[in-house]
Amino acid sequence: xxxxxxxxxxxxxxxxxxxxxxxxxxxxxxxxxxxxxxxxxxxxxxxxxxxxxxxxxxxxxxxxxxxxxxxxxxxxxxxxxxxxxxxxxxxxxxxxxxxxxxxxxxxxxxxxxxxxxxxxxxxxxxxxxxxxxxxxxxxxxxxxxxxxxxxxxxxxxxxxxxxxxxxxxxxxxxxxxxxxxxxxxxxxxxxxxxxxxxxxxxxxxxxxxxxxxxxxxxxxxxxxxxxxxxxxxxxxxxxxxxxxxxxxxxxxxxxxxxxxxxxxxxxxxxxxxxxxxxxxxxxxxxxxxxxxxxxxxxxxxxxxxxxxxxxxxxxxxxxxxxxxxxxxxxx
Amino acid sequence: xxxxxxxxxxxxxxxxxxxxxxxxxxxxxxxxxxxxxxxxxxxxxxxxxxxxxxxxxxxxxxxxxxxxxxxxxxxxxxxxxxxxxxxxxxxxxxxxxxxxxxxxxxxxxxxxxxxxxxxxxxxxxxxxxxxxxxxxxxxxxxxxxxxxxxxxxxxxxxxxxxxxxxxxxxxxxxxxxxxxxxxxxxxxxxxxxxxxxxxxxxxxxxxxxxxxxxxxxxxxxxxxxxxxxxxxxxxxxxxxxxxxxxxxxxxxxxxxxxxxxxxxxxxxxxxxxxxxxxxxxxxxxxxxxxxxxxxxxxxxx
Numbered sequence: 140x141x142x143x144x145x146x147x148x149x150x151x152x153x154x155x156x157x158x159x160x161x162x163x164x165x166x167x168x169x170x171x172x173x174x175x176x177x178x179x180x181x182x183x184x185x186x187x188x189x190x191x192x193x194x195x196x197x198x199x200x201x202x203x204x205x206x207x208x209x210x211x212x213x214x215x216x217x218x219x220x221x222x223x224x225x226x227x228x229x230x231x232x233x234x235x236x237x238x239x240x241x242x243x244x245x246x247x248x249x250x251x252x253x254x255x256x257x258x259x260x261x262x263x264x265x266x267x268x269x270x271x272x273x274x275x276x277x278x279x280x281x282x283x284x285x286x287x288x289x290x291x292x293x294x295x296x297x298x299x300x301x302x303x304x305x306x307x308x309x310x311x312x313x314x315x316x317x318x319x320x321x322x323x324x325x326x327x328x329x330x331x332x333x334x335x336x337x338x339x340x341x342x343x344x345x346x347x348x349x350x351x352x353x354x355x356x357x358x359x360x361x362x363x364x365x366x367x368x369x370x371x372x373x374x375x376x377x378x379x380x381x382x383x384x385x386x387x388x389x390x391x392x393x394x395x396x397x398x399x400x401x402x403x404x405x406x407x408x409x410x411x412x413x414x415x416x417x418x419x420x421x422x423x424x425x426x427x428x429x430x431x432x433x434x435x436x437x438x439x440x441x442x443x444x445x446x447x448x449x450x451x452x453x454x455x456x457x458x459x460x461x462x463x464x465x466x467x468x469x470x
Numbered sequence: 471x472x473x474x475x476x477x478x479x480x481x482x483x484x485x486x487x488x489x490x491x492x493x494x495x496x497x498x499x500x501x502x503x504x505x506x507x508x509x510x511x512x513x514x515x516x517x518x519x520x521x522x523x524x525x526x527x528x529x530x531x532x533x534x535x536x537x538x539x540x541x542x543x544x545x546x547x548x549x550x551x552x553x554x555x556x557x558x559x560x561x562x563x564x565x566x567x568x569x570x571x572x573x574x575x576x577x578x579x580x581x582x583x584x585x586x587x588x589x590x591x592x593x594x595x596x597x598x599x600x601x602x603x604x605x606x607x608x609x610x611x612x613x614x615x616x617x618x619x620x621x622x623x624x625x626x627x628x629x630x631x632x633x634x635x636x637x638x639x640x641x642x643x644x645x646x647x648x649x650x651x652x653x654x655x656x657x658x659x660x661x662x663x664x665x666x667x668x669x670x671x672x673x674x675x676x677x678x679x680x681x682x683x684x685x686x687x688x689x690x691x692x693x694x695x696x697x698x699x700x701x702x703x704x705x706x707x708x709x710x711x712x713x714x715x716x717x718x719x720x721x722x723x724x725x726x727x728x729x730x731x732x733x734x735x736x737x738x739x740x741x742x743x744x745x746x747x748x749x750x751x752x753x754x755x756x757x758x759x760x761x762x763x764x765x766x767x768x769x770x771x
Contacts, residue, residue, distance in 0.1 A: 146575045155563055286559030287569075289525055290616065293553055294576045296524045296544040468526040 143295060143304035151278055151308050160274045164316055167270070168263045168324050175259045176331055179249035190243030197238045206236040249332045251325075251339060255347050256413075263324055264354040264412055268361045271313040272382060275365030278309060280375030289469045298465045302370060306363050306457070313362035314355050321351025353442075354412045360453050367453075367460035401440060404452070410445030471624060471655045472499035472522065477531035479517050479679075491517040492679040495531070499657055499674070504650035506666035506673035506687070507659040510764055514679035515659045516556055519628050523553050535624070549577060552617025553626040558609040562602035566593055566612045569601055574619045587615035592641070606633030614642065625649060628659045643669050663757040675763055682763045690759060697732055699725035700748035701739065710742040711735065726752070 151157055182190070197203055210217045210232035219231055254260050282288045288301075295301055325347040332339035368378040390403045400406050400418045410416045417439050424434040474497040483489035492514040499505045509515045520526040522533055524541040533540050535547045560569040570584045588597045591611040596604070604612065610633055617625055627646065631639045646669055650656050660666050666673055667687060674684040683690055701707040704723050711718045711727060716735065718727045727735055736746060 142578055143576060146572055149575070150561070150572055153564060153568060154561075281561065285561050286557075287561050288559075289555065290559050290573065291576065292525060293523055293548070293555070294573050294620075296541065296548050466527070468520070470525075 140300060140304060143300055144307050147304045147308040148312070151305075151312060154278065154281060156277050156281070157274055160270050160277070161312075161316055164267050164270050164320055167266045168320050171259050171262055171266070172324055172327060175249070175254060175328065178246060179335075180246055181248075181335060182244045182246060186244060186246075187240075190240055193243050194238050194240055203236060203238065207232055210236050249328065249335055249337050251328060251332055251337075251343050251347055254328065255325075255350055260325075260347070260350060263321065264350075264357070267317050267320055268354070268358045271317065271358045271362040272365040273379070274313065275309050275362035275367075276369045276375050276378045276382075279305070279366045279369035280378070283369070283373045284375070286470065292469050299461060302461050302464050305370075306366060309362045309366050310359040314359035317355035317358035318352055321354055322348055325351055349414070350412060353414065357408055357411055357449070360449060364453055364456060367457045371456075371460040371463050401438070401444075402448075404448075406440060407445040407448040410440040411442055411449060415439055415441045416445075471501040471536065472497060472657060473534040474498075474518070474522070475532045477518065477521065477533060478529045479514070479521060479526065480529045490679055492521070492528075495676065495679065495681055497674055497681070498684070499655065500672070501655050502650075502653060503671040504646060504656040504658055504669050506670035507657055507676075508661065508663065508666055508673055508760060509676040509682075510661060513677050513764075515676065516628055517679075518676075519553070519555055519626055519657075519659060523551070523555065523626065524548070525555065549620055550623040551626065552620050552622035552624070553628075554610075554613040554617055554630055555626075555628045557632070558613035560601045560609070560612065560616075562600070564601055565598045566601055566604065566608075566615075567597040569612065570597075570616060570619060573616055577620065579619050579621075583619050583621070587618040590618055590645075591615040607635055607638045610634055610642075611638070614645070623654060625654055625656045626659075627656065629661070630658070631660075631662065631665065639665075663760055675760060677764045683759075695730050696726055696728050696752040697735065698748065698750040698752055699727050699735060699739075699746065701725070701744050701746055703744060706742075707739055707744050710738060710744060714738040 210219075211228055214223065214228045214232065215221055217232065217235060219228060223231065250258075282291070291301055292298060325344065329339045329344045329347065365378060365382065368381065369375055372378050372381075385404065390405055393403055394400075399420055401420070403418075406416060406418055417437055419435040420438045421433050422436045424432045427433075474495055477492055477495040477497070478490070479492040480488040480490050495514070495518060497518065507515055507518075517526060521528045522535065522540065524544045527541070535544070536550060538547050540547065560566075564572075567584065567588065570587060571581065574581065574584050588594055591614050593608065593611055593615060596608065601609065601612065610630060614627075614630060617627075625646075630646070631642050634642060643665065646656055646658060650669075650671070658666065658670060670687055672684075672686050673690060675682045675690075699707065699711075699718065700723075704720055704725055708718050708720050708725060711725070714734070716727050716729055716738070718725045720726075729735060732749060732751065735749060739746060
């Protein structure tokens with residue numbers, strides 16, 4: 140089995156398409172990271188000077204004075220409480236209508252927590268997982284399209300071993316590459332945040348790294364899913380069509396047929412990556428009759444729940460694929 | 471060496487019903503020599519081979535390789551079987567050498583065997599080129615090289631000379647003959663009858679998935695003492711030969727005479743002043759035999 144796994148590892152890493160996809164797993168997060176670094180860069184002296192000049196121009200323009208006058212005259216139109224004194228109204232209207240320097244300095248500081256929760260971290264996880272899914276698909280698809288599977292079976296008739304060796308090699312490469320990419324991504328952003336004097340290191344960095352490592356497990360599973368589906372369909376196109384169809388329309392279809400978000404594939408996967416996730420479930424309002432008024436209740440999908448969900452799906456697909464490969468004729 | 475009993479394979483047809491590719495095939499290939507496996511296209515040769523090698527599951531029947539039931543015990547005997555099934559199938563973007571190395575590593579064969587196989591099939595110098603750049607003949611030779619990685623006792627070759635140029639065909643035939651002589655049992659599936667007649671010691675002929683004939687090639691062909699006789703005056707020659715008790719038959723100006731002593735024909739005609747243009751022994755050939763069998767099978771079907 141070890142010998143076969145080494146063979147499959149060699150076969151995998153000699154595929155040019157696979158190498159291109161693995162390179163993309165490094166390049167895309169790098170580009171995202173460069174984008175984040177650029178968007179969160181501290182304003183330069185030139186930026187400040189330009190912002191100050193714009194501020195001065197706007198403060199002296201008639202529009203600003205008109206807005207201030209209008210606000211003072213009709214504070215309720217501007218959303219101010221009615222019980223303010225004239226002095227308070229004047230002060231708050233000035234805050235609302237008088238341009239501030241910050242308004243013209245578009246960048247916001249590099250916040251690792253924000254990047255992890257709702258920023259670039261999501262895109263990096265998605266990009267790497269999707270690329271690895273394609274790696275798994277193209278790896279198996281190429282074997283079928285070239286017909287080399289039959290040659291492999293002529294040398295190792297225990298098809299289960301071939302399937303397992305390919306899956307292990309694939310999961311290993313996908314998991315290791317993803318772990319390196321995610322770790323590198325967060326370590327670089329952390330170093331950058333430290334360089335800029337923002338919050339970094341310690342528990343914050345560890346949380347980011349752990350997200351990356353959990354995402355690496357998902358990425359390895361994505362690669363195996365792509366492989367298993369392609370071994371079943373024996374077609375790269377069919378697998379990619381189904382996977383992207385489920386990714387795009389799966390959640391919508393579940394929502395339309397009334398299945399709760401707890402069964403949404405994307406939400407369950409995100410529960411694993413982000414160590415649990417909150418969602419809103421539609422429930423009967425307290426005291427309402429059955430079928431009556433509906434309220435939303437915040438619930439949590441735990442990591443364990445997400446892992447069980449993903450595990451069952453991957454296991455079911457994997458077993459189906461393996462049994463199909465063992466039983467069906469090889470062309 | 472190879473035995474099948476009541477072997478049957480059904481595929482699902484386009485209209486949903488079963489399509490029988492092989493029906494109740496009893497095949498017996500003895501150890502040693504080159505055994506031809508003949509049949510028209512679509513007769514079930516490749517399907518039979520694919521079942522023997524575990525690439526397809528039989529619908530019914532039993533199969534044995536080296537006395538072991540397969541596919542159950544295929545892992546125990548596959549190391550002794552080299553096979554080329556239909557067209558060669560390798561990863562097109564890999565070099566010939568890498569394709570062979572991946573296969574040899576899978577069975578734990580030494581790398582020296584890859585070099586030896588490349589040399590045996592005359593691919594030296596091109597082994598590091600990408601497979602997709604190979605000619606059909608080179609691909610076929612690479613497939614044969616792959617069979618040699620196992621140092622096999624049994625070689626199963628399905629149309630191995632497809633796409634080869636005349637020199638390549640001769641080379642492969644000589645290799646097959648040499649392998650047969652060296653003690654390797656070769657099952658050679660082909661529809662090129664001359665190839666089988668030249669190379670094989672025994673043969674099995676199938677049609678529509680059924681066994682039509684099997685045995686030593688010479689036994690299948692039978693013997694013949696017929697001769698073709700051409701003279702400028704065939705009618706008179708026929709009279710003379712009849713008087714000499716040789717019972718010739720005349721067809722389209724050509725005489726056919728059955729005799730074990732060809733010299734009696736020349737002597738009799740010469741004594742009558744008739745000079746021969748041609749005297750040719752009519753040897754039985756596999757093509758005629760094969761066509762007789764398959765035509766009869768078509769009529770029967």
